[in-house]
Amino acid sequence: MTGTVPGAQVRLAHAKLMKFTRHTVGVAGFLLVWQILGMSGLFRWLPPATATLVRTVTLAFDPAFLDDLRGTLTAAIIGLPLAVLVAVPIGLLLGTVPAVEEATRVFVEFLRPIPSVALIPPALFFFQPELNAKVALIVFAASWPILINTIYGVRDVDPVSEETLRSFGFGRGAIIWWVSLPSAAPFIATGVRLAASITLILAISVEYFVGGSSGIGSFLIEASTGIGADAMIDVIAALLWAGVIGLVVNTVLVRTERRLFRWRTT
Template sequence: MSRRARGWAQTWAGVAAVLVLAEVAARTELVPSRYFPPMSRTFAELAGQLGEGAFWAAVGQTLQGWALGLGIAAAFAVPAGMILGTSVVRYRAFRVIIEFLRPIPSVALIPLAILVYGAGLESKVFLAAFAAFWPLLIQTLYGMQDVDPVAVDTARVFGLSRLERLTRVVLPGAVPYLATGLRISSSVSLILAVTAELVIGAPGLGREINAARVGGATELLYALIIVTGLLGWALNSGFATAERRVLHWHPAQRGAR
């Protein structure tokens, strides 16, 4: 118990040391405070923002793009993965296409998105969904292909129908893979949502950050970056916690990160 307390103290001592160091460096002009304002001013700005409606609107817009992107990606990727992953013939037929499309950097489609959907929410969601689709598809495929053959044979011996085999044997076995896929896709979706806001100018945190830079509001710039980081961290740890809950009964999860 005391050992754990000591580890906790060391962790927070590290954080405090970095914050104090940044504060001192800026106050003494060791780093130009024009670029690196003192941490205290950044956090004061952050506290002020928490009372602003516009700030919360931007957070909401970013989260909306993230959620819609992830949701649409899941709606397509999971069924597609199930269809392709349960048959060698179907998988082999589409393998080459997947291998070619997957490494395309999703941001290459930004011009196309602007052209087709304009500079609003639709572009953001399209990009986020496209990028989030691939990790989830791949994980679903792995999950379908990693089903224990003994379990499937057992189910057949006991006369389970095809549909029952899918819902009782294949899907439960694939759940850890889906959880991993969702976690990866969630962070990809957030990255692309912020990218779209930044590059295309769709409303949200990304656009606000850029506006803060252009307007010379340095404290606001840092405050918003910190908020974006906290958002990413919260989503990450939410999914990681959920994943651990799911993995806890499934020891065979491996190789996916």
């Protein structure tokens, strides 16, 4: 018994090392191809990877870009928790009360396909200043994956657990709190992870649409109005920052989800 534990640890460490190696090789291969294409001149708009990565690093010390970065993250940090506070209770209600779900199904299916980007003009008209418009659109767009996942999670609840609490005299509210919500929590966490990327997309889209304000989208507008290779380097460097932020947020949420719901992945 004691001999199998070190062996399992070795296999786990080897698997992690192989995974890290594959990721490293993939990134290195992508950067190599990018560098070759950038130096070949086949795509005049594509700068070499080295110059772009250097600019990406220097942006971390650019006060103006850091202000833009702060503007985008502020809207995302405010909007995502608000979306959770809105979508989870509604999802619990729709998932546990079939009559309410049937009565609102048409309304939900009507609103859900509406592109959030198309709502930017009315959002800017009704919500001032611009930060409020960004937050409002983030809440609207990010609520849908959380809402849908909450509904599916509640429907996946073991009916035996519900009947057990009901037999002991617990009401609907207690059953939702002690059974439905914990059972749906992994689904909700997945919805939050999906919604996190949407928050960045909406924030940057609003900033790009408005222009002249603080945010990565505004930085992209200013950079794209420039001339020459330096302008494109700034554009791609800003996009790399947006991608890095999204990657970091997704990694943190995935690891948090695995820690909180380790029983679900085993």
